[in-house]
Amino acid sequence: MELMRVENLSKVYGKGDTAVKALDNVSFSVEQGEFVAIIGPSGSGKSTLLHLLGGVDRPTDGKVFIENTDIYELNETQLAVFRRRQIGLIYQFYNLLPILTVEENITLPMLLDSHQVEKKHFKELIEILGLKDRLDYLPNQLSGGQQQRVSIGRALISNPSIILADEPTGNLDSKNSKEIIDLLKLFNKSYHQTLVVITHDERIALQADRIISIEDGVIAKDEVIRQ
Numbered sequence: 001m002e003l004m005r006v007e008n009l010s011k012v013y014g015k016g017d018t019a020v021k022a023l024d025n026v027s028f029s030v031e032q033g034e035f036v037a038i039i040g041p042s043g044s045g046k047s048t049l050l051h052l053l054g055g056v057d058r059p060t061d062g063k064v065f066i067e068n069t070d071i072y073e074l075n076e077t078q079l080a081v082f083r084r085r086q087i088g089l090i091y092q093f094y095n096l097l098p099i100l101t102v103e104e105n106i107t108l109p110m111l112l113d114s115h116q117v118e119k120k121h122f123k124e125l126i127e128i129l130g131l132k133d134r135l136d137y138l139p140n141q142l143s144g145g146q147q148q149r150v151s152i153g154r155a156l157i158s159n160p161s162i163i164l165a166d167e168p169t170g171n172l173d174s175k176n177s178k179e180i181i182d183l184l185k186l187f188n189k190s191y192h193q194t195l196v197v198i199t200h201d202e203r204i205a206l207q208a209d210r211i212i213s214i215e216d217g218v219i220a221k222d223e224v225i226r227q
């Protein structure tokens with residue numbers, strides 16, 4: 001079953017002489033439960049693409065459908081709600097709120113949505129992420145790997161259908177990188193959450209079901225490596 005469909009997506013930053021075409025007429029779809037790695041040189045448009053898939057930025061042209069919702073047809077408020085409920089975003093530098101505790105950072109998306117945090121889901125999540133003993137800590141009292149696990153918790157608290165990660169291990173050593181990728185794969189395989197990960201690390205890309213290579217804002221290659 002198709003979870004996401006991208007149609008003729010383009011993004012131009014700036015205007016006139018200084019305009020940069022970061023993404024040029026990109027189309028593809030992603031199946032429910034698929035693990036897709038996105039690779040490509042620096043500046044090729046990977047983060048731009050991920051931001052557009054996640055509804056963080058609007059395209060210059062083209063459409064993104066997630067579970068048949070044309071996300072850029074939504075107004076800002078509707079899109080913010082859709083994003084919080086359906087999309088789990090994970091960044092290289094965690095983007096945690098420094099004055100909130102681990103528990104508050106994880107549950108923030110639910111509170112913003114005036115949704116009750118489902119206690120059972122929260123407990124299960126912090127158990128899997130190994131954060132049970134750190135709930136009252138502030139982000140700056142945690143290691144990099146722990147901070148990334150908090151950001152995974154925040155991304156997954158609302159049970160999104162798709163997880164989008166932009167170099168989630170880019171700031172971590174190899175042991176922590178492996179732990180983070182293993183966690184993302186666990187959510188992908190056991191909870192059937194679709195997973196799209198940008199990475200510069202070939203070892204990570206080779207664990208995906210499919211590798212999409214972006215070059216100069218276009219898809220240079222799209223290979224299924226595992227069925």
Ligand SMILES: Nc1ncnc2c1ncn2[C@@H]1O[C@H](COP(=O)(O)OP(=O)(O)OP(=O)(O)O)[C@@H](O)[C@H]1O
Binds near residue numbers: 042045048
């Ligand atoms: N906000 C912005 N304003 C202007 N240009 C931008 C903006 N964001 C990105 N770009 C440009 O768009 C192009 C693609 O950038 P993008 O961040 O998507 O690359 P990337 O593939 O993620 O690179 P990296 O691997 O270094 O993270 C680059 O040429 C970049 O300079």
Ligand SMILES: [Mg+2]
Binds near residue numbers: 046047048166
């Ligand atoms: Mg990038």
